[in-house]
Amino acid sequence: MDLSIKVEERTIFKRLDLNFILVIFALNVIGLINLYSATHGPHSNEVEPLFISQFLWLGIGWSVFFVCTLVDYAIVARLAIWVYILNFGALLYVTFFGHVALGAQRWVDLGFFRYQPSETMKLALIMIMAKILASRNSTGQGMGLKELAFPMIILLIPFGLVVEQPDLGTGMMLAAIGGSMILFSKVKRWILGAVITVALVTAPIAWQFGLREYQKNRILTFISPTNDPRGTGYNSIQSKIAVGSGRFLGKGFRKGTQSQLEFLPERHTDFIYSVLSEEHGFVGSMMTMGLFCMLFILGLRVATNARDKFGALLAVGVLCYVFWHMFVNIGMVIGLLPIVGVPLPLLSYGGSSMLTTMAGLGLVSSVAYRRYLF
Template structure:
């Protein structure tokens, strides 16, 4: 295919692909260390390899089809995901007090992860269809994108899944901001955001979620309870010092002091084993991934592609930033994964699909200049 022979397209997407491959490999290696001490949980390591291979196959399929053909499916994707989120309440699997999963035979899926992709698509489609949407001061111009954002936000926070709901809300808001809304509209959005934060506190958040936020503000208030995760994470990161304790020598991992270390807290174990130097290298890779996504985004003239890639940038920026901030005690523990490293098929495959979309755009951007 000619798209793979164009030199001006290949360099950026090759660099992006290599960086993501490195991060996935680091994640799998780290997952082996995390799960080695715990019998059956060692299966997580093998499962992640299977998910990575499956994700690679899906990525090839996504890249093979011109991204413009996905544009016409934007609304269908969104409403299918809304239906799946509703089905979670009716038929979902409950785990650790939350109902977030759907079982489809031997496959379990988390519709909220797919919703992030669908939201990026529908907002990108909306703004590409309405290039002059903000030529007037009418607040009604915010109504449609507001609905697209708030419906999945409410459905996800009711599961309850505060972290994913936050990501969905912030991705939506950032895409709206990318489209140069007027300052008046920004003020309205800010007021609405404060209002929804208050509403969420009283109507949607569970007691344990409120305790985590309170524990963030006052860690000493519940050292062995709500603040435990955060404190153990900080201990893990700090004990890694400059060069780390060494591979498979994490105290927090080997003695299982840190809960959920294979998912939300996997970076903490990496920092303990590889230290400050290893953490800087890892975060540099993440920063370079973000840079490459932005570079591809600003190199395309197609408005739909630009919004898609900027939405994907927002997705990864928010995940990297919130996860690391959470583990360092700079934010409450809200349950946000570290892309490509945290265990989970839905998270890994969703992230790989998003990267394949950016690669797709990078390979075909010259067609729509």
């Protein structure tokens, strides 16, 4: 009798992880505030549609979030291979017929929306890797070469296609997400050591023959941005000026000179954190970082309480997605990493990124929703 009463009390509302949802919402609000400021400077022209568009994408994103929450994630395990195949097909299409912009061929032009398959491939990779890795390492000894062969093939295929676009930043994100999930599932130590050794040995070869000239320039600019302050070093220099000029409390909403006077490039996408730091200072930046940390803590709690290994790996994969994007974006904004086109999850402008992030977080919410077996 007591058990039936407890089951009845677990309504849809009570089974939701409300703390997790509130943290996501708080980050969304911060993103909208900073996007409004970044796109409403005195010299801006076509900025109003960007803010309205992001607001609409956010509404769709929350709809996707709750749909993913209510759908049993066990269905995701059954659909994972098909989602991966569809995204693989989209990447192939982009390779030959994709829309070209800024020297890269990364998009499918749908008229009302430019779809970027490499973004949704991140989520497809998380789903298929979680399904594969959930059946590996059952003895707890760590995966060997035989167990790692298939997951590595699944990872390297989209990585190669994305790098060819060229989009090294997104390719590295795919590698980081897949690699983190593999490490979480545990591998034998000698394999990890071998991978590190091979990476160090092949780094000079990759520099000489693997990287394009502009990619080499980005790394050289990262080392010494002042060598070309009006060219390749411009973005990094202006970003660090914006971050540093915010000081402790910031200049105030819509009072950042770097963003309002448009010295800061891509201020609504890749450098949205620079706008945040300039206008809200160290306090605002650390509050945002604190919210991300809280998101990771709550997400890890969901993973540890998951009812099965697939659910735990699914949650970990999404958290890796958010973490690596945040780490790389903030790192490049403050000058600790080279400039790459990686958006800041939940804050940067972009339909593909927003929908992918909200769908992924919805899957984490789905795992949390079903943490009770009865």
